[in-house]
Amino acid sequence: MRILLINDISCIGKCSLTVELPLVSLGGETVDILPTSILSTHTGGFTGYTFRDLSEDFPEILKHWKSLGIKYDYIVSGYLANISQIELVKQIKKEFLKDSGIYICDPSCGDNGKLYVGFDENFIKAMKSLVSEADITVPNLTEAEYLVGSKNLTIDELLKKLKEICPHPIITSYREDNKLGAAYLDGDQVVKCMSNAVAGSYHGAGDVFLGALLALIIHHVKFSDAIKIASDYATMSVEETLKEGTEPRYGLAFEKNIPYLVSEMVKHS
């Protein structure tokens, strides 16, 4: 099996590719990457970061891959630098995803009620059209609200509206009664996988969840079990970060609980 992760490299701050690549690799399959941009740190909570858009390199990279006859079972997109990269992802999906392949879109563009620096309503509109091409989408609550264009909806309403755009929406980093988890639809039924109570908001929590979820899915863990395990693992990573006392902007301490993730993966597959 071959998986492609399209996301940025934030050199410091543990999000996007630096989190997804090690976690998805635990699933035991080949993981390739396409970096969309390279930043000295991610854009949340840091000032003065560098940002290099790598779009210019895409055509030559894709031409080379094409000559190798590469095709993917899973393509996963995350943080995209601009609207033209959204169009490039559509093209990559068309050319490199197997007929039986699965495309997962993380519409990475905001958190805590706000868009990340550099994104606006036009970007959301373009991202919505990309989400409509996905089999699974994994927005956080803020991204979900921007995608459906409405705030203050219940989680049930939000998931049902998202389902009009993409068949399998999963809302990540979902909080209820100060518990952290994920919410998705099983048919018309809303399922919430809530883990321990944890305070605060953490950068890259969605990437930790998605990386773990993918590792579990490609290791043939049942979808509902995979969501529960990935959600517990993300929460354990927040707890570990609190224990270590590092600043939230430096990302989640996801490393310590990798043995837990692997043992659950083996147990459930």
Ligand code: PXL
């Ligand atoms: O995981 C979120 C994320 C990804 N990539 C970049 C970011 C952020 C959140 O701020 O700035 C560059």
